[in-house]
Amino acid sequence: MQKRTLLSGQKLQITIKRLCHQLIENHIDFNNTVLIGIQPRGTFFADRVHQELSEILKTDTIKKGHLDITFFRDDFRRKDGLVTASSNTIDFIIEGKQVILIDDVLWTGRTIRAAMDALLAYGRPESVELMALIDRRFSRHLPIEANYIGLQVDSIDSQKVKVSWKENEGEDKVILLSEPSSPKKS
Amino acid sequence: MAADKLSTRHLLGIKDINLNDIELIFETADNFKEVINRPIKKVPSLRDITIANIFFENSTRTKLSFELAEKRLSADVVNFAASSSSVSKGETLIDTVNNILAMKVDMVVMRHPYAGAGQFLSRHINAQIVNAGDGAHEHPTQALLDAFSIREKLGDVAGKKVVIVGDILHSRVAISNILCLQKLGAEVMVCGPTTLIPKHIGALGVKVEHDLMKALNWCDVANMLRIQLERMDIKYFPTGREYSMMYGLNKQILDSLDKEIVVMHPGPINRGVEITSDVADSKQSIILNQVENGVAVRMAVLYLLASQNDK
Numbered sequence: 001m002q003k004r005t006l007l008s009g010q011k012l013q014i015t016i017k018r019l020c021h022q023l024i025e026n027h028i029d030f031n032n033t034v035l036i037g038i039q040p041r042g043t044f045f046a047d048r049v050h051q052e053l054s055e056i057l058k059t060d061t062i063k064k065g066h067l068d069i070t071f072f073r074d075d076f077r078r079k080d081g082l083v084t085a086s087s088n089t090i091d092f093i094i095e096g097k098q099v100i101l102i103d104d105v106l107w108t109g110r111t112i113r114a115a116m117d118a119l120l121a122y123g124r125p126e127s128v129e130l131m132a133l134i135d136r137r138f139s140r141h142l143p144i145e146a147n148y149i150g151l152q153v154d155s156i157d158s159q160k161v162k163v164s165w166k167e168n169e170g171e172d173k174v175i176l177l178s179e180p181s182s183p184k185k186s
Numbered sequence: 187m188a189a190d191k192l193s194t195r196h197l198l199g200i201k202d203i204n205l206n207d208i209e210l211i212f213e214t215a216d217n218f219k220e221v222i223n224r225p226i227k228k229v230p231s232l233r234d235i236t237i238a239n240i241f242f243e244n245s246t247r248t249k250l251s252f253e254l255a256e257k258r259l260s261a262d263v264v265n266f267a268a269s270s271s272s273v274s275k276g277e278t279l280i281d282t283v284n285n286i287l288a289m290k291v292d293m294v295v296m297r298h299p300y301a302g303a304g305q306f307l308s309r310h311i312n313a314q315i316v317n318a319g320d321g322a323h324e325h326p327t328q329a330l331l332d333a334f335s336i337r338e339k340l341g342d343v344a345g346k347k348v349v350i351v352g353d354i355l356h357s358r359v360a361i362s363n364i365l366c367l368q369k370l371g372a373e374v375m376v377c378g379p380t381t382l383i384p385k386h387i388g389a390l391g392v393k394v395e396h397d398l399m400k401a402l403n404w405c406d407v408a409n410m411l412r413i414q415l416e417r418m419d420i421k422y423f424p425t426g427r428e429y430s431m432m433y434g435l436n437k438q439i440l441d442s443l444d445k446e447i448v449v450m451h452p453g454p455i456n457r458g459v460e461i462t463s464d465v466a467d468s469k470q471s472i473i474l475n476q477v478e479n480g481v482a483v484r485m486a487v488l489y490l491l492a493s494q495n496d497k
Contacts, residue, residue, distance in 0.1 A: 068217065071229035071259075077493060084190045084210070085217040121226040 042103035065090035095123030106132035109144035199324035329362035344371030352411030
């Protein structure tokens with residue numbers, strides 16, 4: 001397995017800061033805007049963005065929730081595993097809010113499709129935007145694009161993007177994993 | 187965290203599932219409980235699954251609860267009650283079910299007056315089967331929702347003392363409860379008149395007590411069962427009034443205990459017989475929580491079973 005580091009340490013921190021400033025540009029004081037991290041892995045990123053925003057704006061009133069999409073997936077009974085759900089923690093009303101969906105990696109777009117469905121169970125938001133730390137471009141199965149992107153990467157299906165955080169794996173790091181290619185016959 | 191798959195294709199009884207299965211069902215039910223308390227109480231997980239509810243015996247709660255669980259998971263539901271069907275024209279169980287399955291049904295939820303009906307069916311047909319009560323044998327989803335309700339009320343089931351009071355002899359709820367609670371690490375006692383306690387129930391590792399006061403003083407949770415008159419072919423006690431005096435739970439008894447116990451009842455309640463109204467409606471009673479949890483637990487069971495039904 002070959003590893004290539006895409007983002008780490010300070011560079012990742014700068015990326016998060018930039019994304020926060022982009023959010024502030026569009027949402028100013030976050031009066032009517034809420035952040036929703038997608039379970040299980042988008043929540044760490046959402047928590048970071050929330051923390052950073054709160055520091056920049058010196059406020060503790062920005063609303064943040066975690067959304068689980070397990071029951072809304074379109075691959076139920078079509079692949080093994082992954083039936084156990086995570087928790088939903090949305091203790092505010094979505095109706096009429098501007099929602100920023102936050103996930104770590106945007107790949108096929110199917111997770112985001114499910115998240116938009118899951119979100120509707122909490123009411124009708126005024127608008128929904130998407131923030132992704134890593135955008136694996138040119139690999140979408142659905143017509144979905146992110147509004148705020150940390151880093152775009154070109155990757156093939158067999159590769160994997162792994163985002164780890166201090167909170168879950170002890171280190172802030174984004175790596176691209178690929179199987180070593182078999183030597184070509186000339 | 188529990189593994190992400192049930193060890194069984196059907197839910198025929200608590201006897202056939204392990205601790206890990208029960209924990210997985212509880213964890214999933216926690217999620218569904220949150221779902222059914224949302225403004226929109228529906229998820230699309232089972233939208234391509236058809237479930238037949240086949241009830242050869244009367245039911246209100248269980249049938250409604252299963253039907254709601256199925257609908258909240260977006261499954262297609264067909265209902266079948268034996269009283270209004272061709273069963274009364276002499277059709278056999280396998281024929282009846284096979285005819286229903288020929289209409290492309292994926293899962294069967296069945297209640298039947300004979301013990302082992304679910305087991306029998308699972309050997310002969312292809313669909314997944316959920317036992318919603320078979321004779322005096324098992325009623326697994328009731329036991330799961332009872333244990334889930336205890337876990338919710340007291341934080342944990344392990345180490346708790348649960349007494350099941352009443353007609354143990356005719357009760358599938360009692361058997362499933364005993365097995366389920368023991369798997370989760372609780373201590374179980376049964377209490378009732380000698381005639382309504384099966385002779386060899388001690389072999390299941392439960393305590394037997396005939397004095398209600400002693401049983402209540404021992405327990406953290408009292409599960410009061412109904413006297414199943416419809417299953418009694420002979421007289422098991424002199425009169426209903428005498429039963430009620432010996433084994434009925436009233437407010438006076440409840441208040442005389444030195445600790446606050448939790449009162450449960452699987453329904454339907456015969457108010458004034460096994461439990462008085464003021465107890466059934468008291469703060470200590472979690473009877474309606476049991477009903478609410480029933481939907482969440484059944485959603486979890488159906489969801490987890492369906493995940494094994496490959497397209």
